[in-house]
Amino acid sequence: MAIKEGLRPGGRSARVQESIHSAVRELLETHQRSTLTVPQIAARAGVTPSTIYRRWGDLSVLLADVALARMQPDGEPANTGSLRGDVRAWAEQYLDEMSSEPGRNMLRDVQCSQTPGYCVAIIGAQLQAILERYPDQPGPSVDRLINLLAAPTVFRILFSAAALEVEELHRLVDIALGQ
Amino acid sequence: MAIKEGLRPGGRSARVQESIHSAVRELLETHQRSTLTVPQIAARAGVTPSTIYRRWGDLSVLLADVALARMQPDGEPANTGSLRGDVRAWAEQYLDEMSSEPGRNMLRDVQCSQTPGYCVAIIGAQLQAILERYPDQPGPSVDRLINLLAAPTVFRILFSAAALEVEELHRLVDIALGQ
Incomplete structure (x- = not known):
């Protein structure tokens, strides 16, 4: 894409x-x-x-x-050998990148775009690639991962005094995967 | 506050x-x-x-x-008589307000504030008021409600082609309440 x-x-x-x-x-x-x-x-x-x-x-x-x-990623999301590991690795990297100074600026700039929806399309494609590695496993939908992982990550960066803690992010990964 | x-x-x-x-x-x-x-x-x-x-x-x-x-609410969140009902009513109203044209503009303007954290403090106080109505019920934390309800609502408005559907929001309420 x-x-x-x-x-x-x-x-x-x-x-x-x-x-x-x-x-x-x-x-x-x-x-x-x-x-x-x-x-x-x-x-x-x-x-x-x-x-x-x-x-x-x-x-x-x-x-x-x-x-x-x-915002286009440099390559495929990390492959750790398990769905949970891949989702965790993706979420940690997304939190790292977005909470950096360039990441915050990107988030602000993208909102002025005529197509801010690309933002969700880009991360959706990455999450879809992860899910397709584990076709035999009952996984969550891409939308569920976006709502429960990307959304709190970005919302907390833009509107809260403090970004998500990694432990909080891990709990969100567990919730997203229904564990 | x-x-x-x-x-x-x-x-x-x-x-x-x-x-x-x-x-x-x-x-x-x-x-x-x-x-x-x-x-x-x-x-x-x-x-x-x-x-x-x-x-x-x-x-x-x-x-x-x-x-x-x-962003300061006009009054107390609606009291429906149940935790689930109150959280649902709050989340629906928040989605309605934020996805309106004035709501979107507010979200954009607030990010230029020197204290965007107020935004989370304001909705946190409302959610806290709801939780305090049901002291005998094992409820979620305010942070969990913010991460699972306010965050996807706002993220989808700002970065996605389509806002959350009400059905999606109701599923998120169920997840947030651990049901």
Whole structure:
């Protein structure tokens, strides 16, 4: 499942998009997010500001697009040999990533996207891949895993004074797996 | 539990804050949120823009403060005579309110607050009030109710293509109550 937002098939357009995404990622390493400007990104990417405005409308949509692309996992979820182990490993990594500073920023940026639903589609695909490894085991639905693991992880990061504790997350994994 | 952010004890300061909050609420009824400006709010509240800048820094913090104040419930959660009934009624109302357009805007605004943790504190106090009605019943913890009911409700609104269905919410209530 690829993120299609803003992507056009073919060479030139995809290369322009990639250079703009790269410019944003590089600038975010050395600049406060709130200080980024479209002309600055355009200069770094070697395009005109109007190229960015034409494609993304404004900066928040571009940042959301970069955030969504970053949410794509680097590879398959860890395979520990058991459903419970795989779900636990996935949930721990998701908690780690989302509660980091870049993770929090991603979560905020993605909400400005025109397609925030991609966020759930991406983690749904990962959880589906885990469930398919254990076809003979009565497993939970993907929606149940999203509601009981991803939702509390993100909600607590965005709206609570303290993120989930790992022990709390493990209890949620047990509840999600009906144990 | 009162929202203290921006509140100063005593008359004048509290009255000024209330007139600014009222101005924001009134303007939001007739104006797009994205078109609101600090000078416009100041004019309506009868204060100078610098009063607003001094107290809130910028518009997003003021909007967050108003959103937090609006999250305060109007009264006690409904009392249906049973723990399950009360939790269900609370969860249904929370889903209704948060998935409305003003609810979504509140959720977005609150994240700009310097104290987004108030959000969880407010709903925690409501859930605690429900649990205290049934002291002889082995009930879940407030955290469990927040993780299993409030979190999926809000996460699905912000990040998924579709909000929770009421049937899904009822299943989550059963899981949260260990049934």
